Amino acid sequence: MVRRPPITLDAARRGDRDALAELWRAHQAPLLRYLRARRTQSPDDVASQVWVDIARSIDRFEGDDDDFRRWLFTIAHRRSVDEIRRSVRRSGLAVRAADHAVGADVEHDRYDALDRAIALVSTLPDNLGEAVMLRVVNDLPIADVAAVMGTTEGNVRVLVHRGLAGLRRKMSVTDVASRTMKSVP
Amino acid sequence: MNEFDDFDDLLGPLRTPATPAELAAENDVVDLMAAAHHSSKGNTMFTSRRARVATLIAAGVIGFGGVAAAGPRVFDYQLLDEGPIVEVEVQDEVDNVVEEPAVEEPAVEEPVIEEPAVEEVVVQEAVVEEQNVVEEQNVVEEVEVPEEPAAVDTDEALDPDPTTDFDETLCIPGGNHGKTVSAVARGLALGDGRDRDENPDYPSVTDAAHSSCGKTVTADVETDVETDDDEADDEADDKADLATAVEEVPQQETEDLEETDLEETDSEETDSEAPQKQHGRPDKPGKPEQAGKGRSDK
Numbered sequence: 001m002v003r004r005p006p007i008t009l010d011a012a013r014r015g016d017r018d019a020l021a022e023l024w025r026a027h028q029a030p031l032l033r034y035l036r037a038r039r040t041q042s043p044d045d046v047a048s049q050v051w052v053d054i055a056r057s058i059d060r061f062e063g064d065d066d067d068f069r070r071w072l073f074t075i076a077h078r079r080s081v082d083e084i085r086r087s088v089r090r091s092g093l094a095v096r097a098a099d100h101a102v103g104a105d106v107e108h109d110r111y112d113a114l115d116r117a118i119a120l121v122s123t124l125p126d127n128l129g130e131a132v133m134l135r136v137v138n139d140l141p142i143a144d145v146a147a148v149m150g151t152t153e154g155n156v157r158v159l160v161h162r163g164l165a166g167l168r169r170k171m172s173v174t175d176v177a178s179r180t181m182k183s184v185p
Numbered sequence: 186m187n188e189f190d191d192f193d194d195l196l197g198p199l200r201t202p203a204t205p206a207e208l209a210a211e212n213d214v215v216d217l218m219a220a221a222h223h224s225s226k227g228n229t230m231f232t233s234r235r236a237r238v239a240t241l242i243a244a245g246v247i248g249f250g251g252v253a254a255a256g257p258r259v260f261d262y263q264l265l266d267e268g269p270i271v272e273v274e275v276q277d278e279v280d281n282v283v284e285e286p287a288v289e290e291p292a293v294e295e296p297v298i299e300e301p302a303v304e305e306v307v308v309q310e311a312v313v314e315e316q317n318v319v320e321e322q323n324v325v326e327e328v329e330v331p332e333e334p335a336a337v338d339t340d341e342a343l344d345p346d347p348t349t350d351f352d353e354t355l356c357i358p359g360g361n362h363g364k365t366v367s368a369v370a371r372g373l374a375l376g377d378g379r380d381r382d383e384n385p386d387y388p389s390v391t392d393a394a395h396s397s398c399g400k401t402v403t404a405d406v407e408t409d410v411e412t413d414d415d416e417a418d419d420e421a422d423d424k425a426d427l428a429t430a431v432e433e434v435p436q437q438e439t440e441d442l443e444e445t446d447l448e449e450t451d452s453e454e455t456d457s458e459a460p461q462k463q464h465g466r467p468d469k470p471g472k473p474e475q476a477g478k479g480r481s482d483k
Contacts, residue, residue, distance in 0.1 A: 020215055025203065028208060029202065029204070047214075052217050055217070055219070055225070056221045056222065056224075059225070136192065167192065171195055
């Protein structure tokens, strides 16, 4: 559960640097993990662009912390879509080609628990992984998830259900693979 | 805790606080955010004003452009009727100026040339040689060509007015329209010699001018239809002059062949023949005097 720091959005609207820094510290990790789960090529750069966009428009923002999170992930969603399109045009390769590499990383246990979890979520189809990250990990309401993804609430429920089912299957396969790797002398 | 706690083993790490690696670029990003906020706030008013001005200019340009693009069809032909009408009238005038000599000249010239030729042929059979006929045709062409525009102008004047009160029985028998109008103007329409002031039933010149006297007879002949009243008289005078001129030329040749003692009698015969041929045309009484005038003028 993401802890909500006592941030005064009013100070951030006025351009207070400490308030902007506290906003960044509170939401940078979920934002970065969301972008990594979406298989963004350079999540740090995209996250920086998202924060710059936030800073440019925060003086016109109205709402509480929940509204701010919905706004933050909406900008992140659009930025990630733009970055994925640019990367596809540059490389000419489908982003989904990295799925096998992610699975291989999970099997070899080269990453810690956080990286493995992100890698596992990123193996899901794009909209399923995004729905899981927004609804399950960041605990956004279904209406906010639907607003961020630009779809209906019913579709969000279906996507979350299918995403979790996919994760469960992948977890079982990963456990079998890890046990198999451990059993090999 | 929520309904997704079954996935804590998997999703738990995703909910953990930020790692130091994730917050490594804090200072750089916050500086960017502060600069972006400052620049956007400093340019907010300017940007908004500029955006407003640009929006107004764009709306004006698009609106004016749209109206201008749709203008020629909407305003010129539907709302502003005067513009196209002026253009059409100018075009009509140009067409009239250009087409009149090209189209109507042959229609007017052909009968003008043919009629004297027929008359001259009749005269030739009696007396004259072919050379005289050719000369007379040339003379006729020179005389008739100036009357072409007059023939065009008389189209409207020849239209009969059904509202006229003119008694058609007063039309001069065998005469053209101009004769009738002239007779009415001279006070000779009733034939009793009384002045128009003495007779209350005497027709007015206007009614006579609007009557159809002489028009039915002359409708078959293009030359008579296309002439005005006065011009018809002049044309008749010219024809009479030509006839007398043609007669005089061969008579002079015959006189050279005859003896000199008969000169006086021949001259009397020529004087008597000319009126006889003109009296043979009952629609031209008293023309020898006018013919003499016309000959002297030309």
